[in-house]
Every structure is written in C-alpha cells, then in structure tokens.
Amino acid sequence: MSTLSRPVLSPVPGDVLYCDVDGTLVSDDNRLSSITSAEIHRFVEAGFGFSLATGRSYKSVERFLQELPITAPLVLCNGAYIYDPVSHSHVSTPIESQFVNAIVPVLLGIPGVWVYMDTSDRHMWVSHRESLTEPFVTDENLHPRVFSNIYDLSNRSQVLKIGVKITCDSESTKRQLQRVIGIITAHFARELHVCFSSDNYVELMAAGVSKWFGIQVSQSMKVRRDNRIFTIGDHFNDIEMISEADVGIAMANAVEEIKQAAMYSIGHVKNHAVAAFLKDCQQLSVSV
Known part of the structure; x- marks a missing residue:
C-alpha cells in the first residue's frame, strides 16, 4: 500500500514517529546514513515528532543522538528503560x-x-x-x-x-x-x-514490558502528548508497537508477522526507506 495513496495513513505535523534502529534505521553496517539523518531533521523542522524505540541500551544509541533531533523520550531496552535526553529523567522496569x-x-x-x-x-x-x-x-x-x-x-x-x-x-x-x-x-x-x-x-x-509499553510511558512523560503515534519496525520485538500504534508500518525486509500486523509497508533498509518515507510525508502534508 502506498503512503501517498492513503493520506490518512501518513503522519501530519503534530504526530510522532517512533522508529526501530536495527534493520529499520540502520543496516548491517550499523551506520546512520547522512541521507536519513538529513530527512529526519527536515521532518522535525516541519513540525513532526521523532524518537527511537529499540532493543538497544542507552550506551549503544548514544552516538546516534548527536545526529538526530529527538522530540520524545527514548524507548530503550525494548521498553524497559525510557530516557528523556533533554531533562535526563527516566523510568525503569527491571527484572527482579x-x-x-x-x-x-x-x-x-x-x-x-x-x-x-x-x-x-x-x-x-x-x-x-x-x-x-x-x-x-x-x-x-x-x-x-x-x-x-x-x-x-x-x-x-x-x-x-x-x-x-x-x-x-x-x-x-x-x-x-x-x-x-x-x-x-x-x-x-x-x-x-x-x-x-x-x-x-x-x-x-x-513481564508486560514491550516497545509499545515503553511508548506509552514515553508519551506520559511529555508535558504535551503527540497527536497520533506512528511506528516503523522489522522484527518480532516490534510486533506490539506495530499492531497497537495509530499507524504501524513495516519495512520491506521485515519478518512476515510484522508485515501482517502493519497497515502498510515501505522499502528496504538498504535503500534508505525511512528517509524516502519521511520525504513523502513532508510533501504530502504540504499538498493536502
């Protein structure tokens, strides 16, 4: 399904996108491309929200934060650790x-x-x-x-x-x-x-911890919640956030279960699919 053919399924300014990292934002080389980084900056400057929802720990995403404009608390460790890089506040749900x-x-x-x-x-x-x-x-x-x-x-x-x-x-x-x-x-x-x-x-x-759980905590930490929640992911630890978000989006390289849970799919991580999607969203928001 094309994002441009269904405007209601594309974010508008005031909505937020929580993006998975591995297999979604970065490929096997573990590098954030300059193309993707630039589009995320333009996306946020246009009034959209952006954050990460990843299985990684804070230390393993810290270097990305220097390149990304984050507007909502980060969802880390699959939702077990929510961290606001601005206020440095956090919420943890540890294993006993x-x-x-x-x-x-x-x-x-x-x-x-x-x-x-x-x-x-x-x-x-x-x-x-x-x-x-x-x-x-x-x-x-x-x-x-x-x-x-x-x-x-x-x-x-x-x-x-x-x-x-x-x-x-x-x-x-x-x-x-x-x-x-x-x-x-x-x-x-x-x-x-x-x-x-x-x-x-x-x-x-x-028990009960997932990326979707973490996204809900992330939104509760904000003074003003975002309008609609969009999510993009590719693997089984993304299933809850893809199926529960207002609009869940699968990568072309996602496992079949994620594609079935998503409202639609975008391109492959190796083809800068997130960057292309964000660019389309901005063009669509101007035209509608």
Whole structure:
C-alpha cells in the first residue's frame, strides 16, 4: 500500500514517529546514513515528532543522538528503560534479581550461545571466563563492553534486559535454546516477556514490558502528548508497537508477522526507506 495513496495513513505535523534502529534505521553496517539523518531533521523542522524505540541500551544509541533531533523520550531496552535526553529523567522496569540469578547460569550452560545483560548505563557480556576475545564482543563500534560477575551485577544494579546471542548455527544449539526458552516461558510466564529481536538474538524483559509499553510511558512523560503515534519496525520485538500504534508500518525486509500486523509497508533498509518515507510525508502534508 502506498503512503501517498492513503493520506490518512501518513503522519501530519503534530504526530510522532517512533522508529526501530536495527534493520529499520540502520543496516548491517550499523551506520546512520547522512541521507536519513538529513530527512529526519527536515521532518522535525516541519513540525513532526521523532524518537527511537529499540532493543538497544542507552550506551549503544548514544552516538546516534548527536545526529538526530529527538522530540520524545527514548524507548530503550525494548521498553524497559525510557530516557528523556533533554531533562535526563527516566523510568525503569527491571527484572527482579532472583530471576536473573536463576536464569542466566542456565543460559550460560548452552554451548554456542553468549549471554549479555543491559542496565541503564551498561551493556555487559557475561561469561564464566575471565576475558573474552570473540570479535562480536570486542567490537567497540557496536557496543561498549564491560565484563561482570553475574551475582555481583544483579545484586548491585537493576538488570533491564537479558539477551542471548546464538553464535553457533548448528540445529542442535538452536533446538537446545528453544527448549530452554520454552522452560523459561512455562515457569516464568508471569515474571518475564521473551521475544526474538533477530534470527540470532533472544531477549528477556520483565513481564508486560514491550516497545509499545515503553511508548506509552514515553508519551506520559511529555508535558504535551503527540497527536497520533506512528511506528516503523522489522522484527518480532516490534510486533506490539506495530499492531497497537495509530499507524504501524513495516519495512520491506521485515519478518512476515510484522508485515501482517502493519497497515502498510515501505522499502528496504538498504535503500534508505525511512528517509524516502519521511520525504513523502513532508510533501504530502504540504499538498493536502
């Protein structure tokens, strides 16, 4: 469905867009293009609102904030941490430490997976070893890395999200992880929300936490709420915000479930689809 053929489904000044990051705003190279950044600036200057709704922690989006005009509190850690970069106020919904201590050692026991935990200011890979040298762990371009003992961490800090990265493509590893996730879901359904944020990432948050939950908190923190809420995403951790927003939009590279939940789709992340969409919105708002 074309955005230009359905004006009611395109944002107008006073509406806000919450945009996913990975697979939506940035591609595999983890870089925000100058084309997209420029269109977001023009979008906000024209009276639209813009913010991020991502599974990432604050530290891993901090560098983007120097390039983006944010008008609503950020939705981070899949909705577990909402942060206003202007007032520096925040709202956290952590996982209770007893569940962190019970679940993480089980996950660490699965061969071929790596576990990380997000707090409000850190993104940490957790390991039984004293040091980690895997490229995805030491790549400072993606996330700052801090290594910590799980029990010290969970007792001292609020863990907002537990993540699992599948590094082994073997079917046995995937089956074992699915079994563990099934057990976690069965035993902690009232305490935890489990979702896939990509084919190789599983993320756990406190029950009830999702990006849509975070968007509602973000709007409640504003002195004046935005008119309508638009969302763009591509993977399973976007499903609630795509289906519950006034208008949910899927990327062309989105999983099929997101496309089914969305009102319409736009282009592929590798073709600067968000930039093209924002440009169309501005042209449409002038012509109607």
